[in-house]
Amino acid sequence: xxxxxxxxxxxxxxxxxxxxxxxxxxxxxxxxxxxxxxxxxxxxxxxxxxxxxxxxxxxxxxxxxxxxxxxxxxxxxxxxxxxxxxxxxxxxxxxxxxxxxxxxxxxxxxxxxxxxx
Amino acid sequence: xxxxxxxxxxxxxxxxxxxxxxxxxxxxxxxxxxxxxxxxxxxxxxxxxxxxxxxxxxxxxxxxxxxxxxxxxxxxxxxxxxxxxxxxxxxxxxxxxxxxxxxxxxxxxxxxxxxxx
Ligand SMILES: [Ca+2]
Ligand SMILES: [Ca+2]
Numbered sequence: 001x002x003x004x005x006x007x008x009x010x011x012x013x014x015x016x017x018x019x020x021x022x023x024x025x026x027x028x029x030x031x032x033x034x035x036x037x038x039x040x041x042x043x044x045x046x047x048x049x050x051x052x053x054x055x056x057x058x059x060x061x062x063x064x065x066x067x068x069x070x071x072x073x074x075x076x077x078x079x080x081x082x083x084x085x086x087x088x089x090x091x092x093x094x095x096x097x098x099x100x101x102x103x104x105x106x107x108x109x110x111x112x113x114x115x116x117x
Numbered sequence: 118x119x120x121x122x123x124x125x126x127x128x129x130x131x132x133x134x135x136x137x138x139x140x141x142x143x144x145x146x147x148x149x150x151x152x153x154x155x156x157x158x159x160x161x162x163x164x165x166x167x168x169x170x171x172x173x174x175x176x177x178x179x180x181x182x183x184x185x186x187x188x189x190x191x192x193x194x195x196x197x198x199x200x201x202x203x204x205x206x207x208x209x210x211x212x213x214x215x216x217x218x219x220x221x222x223x224x225x226x227x228x229x230x231x232x233x234x
Contacts, residue, residue, distance in 0.1 A: 009220040015125040017224040059176010103126040107134040
C-alpha cells in the first residue's frame with residue numbers, strides 16, 4: 001500500500017480519536033467500566049447479542065426463550081442510566097464509522113456503478 | 118458528524134481514488150467491461166458467488182450441483198486472462214480497504230481492548 005494512503009488513514013484515525021463523538025463514547029464507556037453492576041449488565045447484554053448474532057449467521061433456530069431473555073436484558077439496559085447512555089454513544093459512533101466507510105468506498109461505488117453488469 | 122471528520126474522510130477518499138492500486142483496478146475493470154465475452158463470464162461468476170453467499174447467510178443447504186457449478190466457473194475465470202487479472206486487482210483493493218478500516222477503527226480497538234469485559 002502506498003505511503004500516502006497509510007498517512008491519510010492515520011490522519012483520519014487521529015480525527016476519529018479527537019472527535020467529540022469518540023470522546024463522549026470513551027466517557028460513557030469508562031462510567032460503565034467503573035461501575036461493577038453496570039459493567040455486569042453491559043457484559044451480559046453483549047454476550048446475549050453475540051450469541052444471537054452467531055446463531056443467526058449459522059442459520060440456527062432462535063428459541064422463544066432466547067428472544068424473551070434478550071428482551072428482558074434489553075429492558076434492564078434501557079432502565080440503567082449509564083448502560084443506556086453507553087449504548088446510545090456506541091450507536092452514534094457506529095453511524096459515523098459507517099458514514100466514513102461510505103465516503104472512502106465512493107471510488108469503488110463509482111466504478112462498480114449502474115454502467116456495469 | 119464534525120466537519121473535520123468529513124474533511125479527512127474525503128482527503129482519504131481522494132488518496133484511494135488516486136492510488137496506483139485503484140488505477141490498476143479501474144484499468145482491469147475497463148478491459149473486462151469492453152470485452153463482451155469477459156464481461157459475461159465476470160457477471161456469471163459474480164452472480165453465482167452472490168447466490169451462494171446469500172444461501173449461506175440464510176443457512177440454506179448448498180447442493181453438490183451448485184458447488185460443482187461454482188468450481189467450473191472459477192476454473193474458467195482463472196483461465197481467462199482479463200477476468201483473472203480483474204479478480205486479482207479486486208482482491209488487492211479489498212485488502213487495502215481492510216487495512217484502512219483497521220487503522221481507522223484503532224481508537225475503538227484501544228477502547229474495547231482487553232481491559233474490559
Ligand atoms: Ca452494476
Ligand atoms: Ca474486552
